[in-house]
Amino acid sequence: MAKLIILDRDGVINRDSDAYIKSLSEWEPYPDAIAAIAQLHQNGWTIAIATNQSGIGRGYYDTRTLEQIHCRLRSLVNEAGGEIAIIEYCPHLPADNCDCRKPRAGMLIRIRKSLNIPTLDGCWMVGDSLRDIQAGIAGGCRTALVLTGKGQRTRRELDEAYSDTWICDDLEAFSKRLLSLDV
Known part of the structure; x- marks a missing residue:
């Protein structure tokens, strides 16, 4: 079994905005998220990111801006002793009905x-x-909901169909919980 963790970006790693994160200056990581990613990597987990980025399709920012943000993210994680193996993003609008946009x-x-x-x-x-x-x-993954970003609102939407989903205060809490089981 692969030790892979796929993270959403906005609301999990960095503060989210209903107005979109449109520039590097608007991108603000949560204080403990970078360290949590590094700790997971140091404990043998491969880290990937899957992020909907419809702001590209809406014309709010371009792929160059997105790459600047991801370059900064990778740099911070590397400085903390971690690594992000791959970042996938979906630039499409919800109405595009693509196969890559979450859900x-x-x-x-x-x-x-x-x-x-x-x-x-x-x-x-x-x-x-x-x-x-x-x-x-x-996709067949185990799931965890963090209560940062839209997490508090999402928690109220979960029903019995999601009873196996872990509820964690933030990415650091997820990391600690997972690593306490990972012996």
Whole structure:
């Protein structure tokens, strides 16, 4: 079984905004998220990111800006002693009905194929929205909801169908919980 954790970005790693994160100056990581990613990596977990970025399709920012943000994210994680193996993003609008936009599992499948992992069974999808959890389940992952970003609101949307989803205060709490089991 692969030790893979797929993270949503906005609301999990960094502060989210209903007005979108449109520039590097607007991108603000949560204080403990970078350290949590590094700690997970140092404990043998491969870290990937799957993020809906419809702001590109809406014309709010371009792929160059997105790459600047991801370059900064990778740099901070590397400085903390971690590594992000791959970042997948969906630039499409919800109306585009693409296969990659969460809640569909297209990005998760691309991550699995890129990392040459036969199955996502036992892997994790960590997000702050219902669509993150739905994508994880569709991809065959275990799921965790963090209460940062849209997580508090999403928690109220969860029903019995999501009873196996872990509820964690933030990415650091997820990391501690997972690593306490990972012996």
